[in-house]
Amino acid sequence: MIRWRKGEVVRIRREWPGAVELDVTVPEGECRALAYPPLVGRPEPGDEVLLNTTALAMGLGTGGYAMVVAVPNRLPEDPDGPGHLVKARYTPLQATVQGADEQDSPHHARLREADSLEDMPVIVADLHSALAPILCGLYEARPGVRVAYVMQDGGALPVWFSMAAARLREAGWLAGVVTVGQSFGGDLEAVTVHTGLLAARHVLEADVAIVTQGPGNLGTGTRWGFSGVAAGEAVNAAGVLRGRPVAALRVSEGDRRERHYGVSHHSLTAYGRVALSPAQVPVPDLPGEFGVRVRDQAELLAVRHRLVPVPVDGLREALESSPVRLSTMGRGLEEDLAYFLASAAAGRLTASLLA
Structure with a gap:
């Protein structure tokens, strides 16, 4: 093993x-x-x-x-910080952190009775690689908006693995990172996606939250065996907490696997089968036959969700201004422009939801 x-x-x-x-x-x-x-x-x-x-x-x-x-010959000193949340539990590297929602946290009083996101938009995406392009689309329309990243535990557990998250934080594009579930290392820690979202709103005072798993993901080529199923659960969390879920589509023209070409089966399953709370689904207005394919596939989600066409003019230029390198599954902007445009479209739509 x-x-x-x-x-x-x-x-x-x-x-x-x-x-x-x-x-x-x-x-x-x-x-x-x-x-x-x-x-x-x-x-x-x-x-x-x-x-x-x-x-x-x-x-x-x-x-x-x-x-x-x-580093066996030079062990670090014992930690002396507060906290009793154990993450990576019952593994050789289990670590203790302080949760924003635990009793000894300075934020506990604020979160103890918190029960609403107060209409905060919550953008949900399958892959970690969507984080930067979503921000590109959001900031193109609403520079200066305050954004928190809520990282699920379907990929990397330490947020430190994500050079993109670190660089986006340094660039001022993220007000903070909240690591939830078994993920750890964020500016704030939380037990669940629910308290993570509440911490993003009430502690980090975010205008928008973005929820994705950490770098990496697990897929088996089966309908249900992929870590991105959690995207549907994040939509439900945002809905039950009276936020405004925005379900970003995973779209690819560069991935020739049939299950991921166009709208990925990950999006169709997570949003079409798992997400019970209604969400707004930004559908990028992509050109040609591929654009028709994407729009036709997205119609499968119209039973529960509201499909919102989003123009993509100007988004490539916004993507080119990203402070971090854009890459998904080893493909960059040139190799899979549709993926990045679809993610940026989610940011553009969310910008229109802000007062």
């Missing part, structure tokens, strides 16, 4: 908040590794490290790192 290796740190490649990328020598040669200093301390060149090389051996795209489990 786990491939273990001992290695020695050769060099530090780069770092961003919460993460350090390393080159490490192992018996097979040299490999790229990732360490989370808040968990294991900061490795330095010459340090011996204990590695989990499972994802690296499997050749996973998003998770193609050896992960530093420990």
